[in-house]
Amino acid sequence: MSAHEQSLQTIGERLDRLLELCRTLQDENRSLRHSQEQLATERAQLMARNEQARSRVEAMIMRLKSLEQNSA
Numbered sequence: 001m002s003a004h005e006q007s008l009q010t011i012g013e014r015l016d017r018l019l020e021l022c023r024t025l026q027d028e029n030r031s032l033r034h035s036q037e038q039l040a041t042e043r044a045q046l047m048a049r050n051e052q053a054r055s056r057v058e059a060m061i062m063r064l065k066s067l068e069q070n071s072a
Contacts, residue, residue, distance in 0.1 A: 001009075
C-alpha cells in the first residue's frame with residue numbers, strides 16, 4: 001500500500017470515528033432535551049401543588065383567625 005493510500009485510509013478511519021461521535025452526540029442531545037422537557041413539566045406540576053398547598057394553608061389560617069375572633 002502506498003503512502004497516499006495509507007493517508008486516505010487514515011482519513012477515512014478518522015472520518016468514520018467523527019461520524020460515530022456525531023451520532024453519539026445527537027443521541028445524547030436528544031436524550032438531554034427529553035429529560036429537560038420532563039423536568040420542566042415536573043417543575044410546573046410541583047409549583048402548582050405548592051400553590052394549592054399555600055392557598056389551603058392561608059384558608060386554614062383565616063378560618064382559625066375567624067374562630068379566634070368569634071370565641072373572644
